[in-house]
Amino acid sequence: MLNTQNPFTVKKLEWDSEYFSVSSCRVDLNREINQKDFMTMMQEVKDYHFVSLNNYGNQAYNNYLIGKNTNAFLVDTNIQFIKRIKDKQETIDSLKLNFFVNNRQQRNEDILTISKEAFTISKFTNDPFLKERKGELVYYHWAKNAFKREDKYFLKAQFNEKIYGFILFRMEKENAVIELIAVDKQQKGKHIGKNMLKYLESYLKRSDITALKVGTQLDNVDAINFYHSCNFKEKEKMTVYHWWK
Numbered sequence: 001m002l003n004t005q006n007p008f009t010v011k012k013l014e015w016d017s018e019y020f021s022v023s024s025c026r027v028d029l030n031r032e033i034n035q036k037d038f039m040t041m042m043q044e045v046k047d048y049h050f051v052s053l054n055n056y057g058n059q060a061y062n063n064y065l066i067g068k069n070t071n072a073f074l075v076d077t078n079i080q081f082i083k084r085i086k087d088k089q090e091t092i093d094s095l096k097l098n099f100f101v102n103n104r105q106q107r108n109e110d111i112l113t114i115s116k117e118a119f120t121i122s123k124f125t126n127d128p129f130l131k132e133r134k135g136e137l138v139y140y141h142w143a144k145n146a147f148k149r150e151d152k153y154f155l156k157a158q159f160n161e162k163i164y165g166f167i168l169f170r171m172e173k174e175n176a177v178i179e180l181i182a183v184d185k186q187q188k189g190k191h192i193g194k195n196m197l198k199y200l201e202s203y204l205k206r207s208d209i210t211a212l213k214v215g216t217q218l219d220n221v222d223a224i225n226f227y228h229s230c231n232f233k234e235k236e237k238m239t240v241y242h243w244w245k
Contacts, residue, residue, distance in 0.1 A: 008029050020130065022049045026051075029053065029062045032062060050244055075240055078218070078237065078238045079218055080215045081216070082232065083201075083211065097159055101203050104148055104150060116139070119180075139180060154168055181196070194230060197230050
């Protein structure tokens with residue numbers, strides 16, 4: 001959750017540090033900050049070799065400070081979407097698929113295969129330094145590390161025993177946040193993604209969740225058009241910089 005009380009927050013990225021074999025942290029620039037705060041932030045992250053800088057709201061002065069004081073480069077402009085869960089749910093129009101939701105998901109090779117092939121546009125592939133460190137496999141490991149976890153939920157669209165698509169999400173009080181959504185590349189164009197979202201909204205309504213959130217890259221035009229077609233509203237833009245030291 002965004003902390004607007006503090007101008008910035010720093011969080012060590014344990015998983016990234018281990019996966020990329022470099023000490024990593026994330027800095028959230030929660031609002032427009034001044035030069036003094038920026039210098040304080042730089043001091044706090046001096047021992048990290050890789051810093052992901054998230055400029056919430058794409059604040060112009062923050063972009064200026066990043067360019068002036070660091071060699072960080074822009075890897076992503078992220079768009080956050082939100083959709084309010086309505087009382088009346090949309091009808092799922094796929095009669096051949098079965099949908100299941102559960103946490104503590106056991107390892108599943110269909111999910112891992114889809115994860116490896118589905119995500120081609122991201123900050124992990126836009127950064128050449130991360131690409132050298134197998135950044136293109138991040139989403140495979142993201143899904144893999146969500147298996148068997150209490151706080152991670154998988155929605156699966158299945159035909160017989162075969163998984164055609166999945167959504168990985170988590171709960172945050174009254175909101176649910178989609179972390180990954182993907183469809184088997186052989187099943188594209190069959191409205192599986194839309195039907196998964198319809199089922200997810202129905203599930204969340206029964207769980208007293210009031211809103212569904214998801215983020216994607218500005219460059220990912222297909223994803224943006226998809227979320228608009230599913231009646232998501234744009235909530236916020238965020239620029240993401242990578243700073244290697």
